[in-house]
Amino acid sequence: MSSNPMNGSSSPRPCTPGDYGPHARAHPVVQQFVESVADILDSTEPDAVPDRVAEALATVLATQDLLCDELRQPGIDTYRKHVLYACPDGRFTLLALVWRPGQGTDIHGHTAWGAVGVYEGHPNVACYACAETAGGTHTATETKDVRCAPGDTAVVRPGLCDTHRIYNATDELMITLHAYGRDLVIDPDAINIHLTLEG
Ligand SMILES: [Fe+2]
Numbered sequence: 001m002s003s004n005p006m007n008g009s010s011s012p013r014p015c016t017p018g019d020y021g022p023h024a025r026a027h028p029v030v031q032q033f034v035e036s037v038a039d040i041l042d043s044t045e046p047d048a049v050p051d052r053v054a055e056a057l058a059t060v061l062a063t064q065d066l067l068c069d070e071l072r073q074p075g076i077d078t079y080r081k082h083v084l085y086a087c088p089d090g091r092f093t094l095l096a097l098v099w100r101p102g103q104g105t106d107i108h109g110h111t112a113w114g115a116v117g118v119y120e121g122h123p124n125v126a127c128y129a130c131a132e133t134a135g136g137t138h139t140a141t142e143t144k145d146v147r148c149a150p151g152d153t154a155v156v157r158p159g160l161c162d163t164h165r166i167y168n169a170t171d172e173l174m175i176t177l178h179a180y181g182r183d184l185v186i187d188p189d190a191i192n193i194h195l196t197l198e199g
Pocket of ligand 1 (some may be wrong): 108109110165
């Protein structure tokens, strides 16, 4: 992960009609990011795509007025996913995830490449060595657990090689941005591979 000291606490801004909808006009910085990702997908070997997208994501993470009030709203029972942009051809989706204190994911892998960055707050990311058993369940052994900061980015590859979970162990709201290499408009959870853990 890399730090980006440019980012501070973002100031919520009023909502405008162009902020919403998977294919709607978005913040100009998001528009630039979308164009960058399209160029990356057109010109980059698949293995290098997540790192290139993470580099492009750094500018978005440093934009303090990125999210209007509605896109900063958390969920009640679990973290909330807001679709900031979905490519009409289905090649990628940009999400903002909002996490209250105590909220987090289960241990999971991903069905496509991903580039993730911290917009606000200090998420913990725990990584696991994962294996599938003969019975079809999984084992997951924690290899590290890191507290991240605004501007930090990480990438994930498809499958269970980058199995992880993200959680908010602080007493403050946190917001993370996630670019994933598939269409998530209908079902944002389609990016996740849920594990059946032994025991
Ligand atoms: Fe994840």
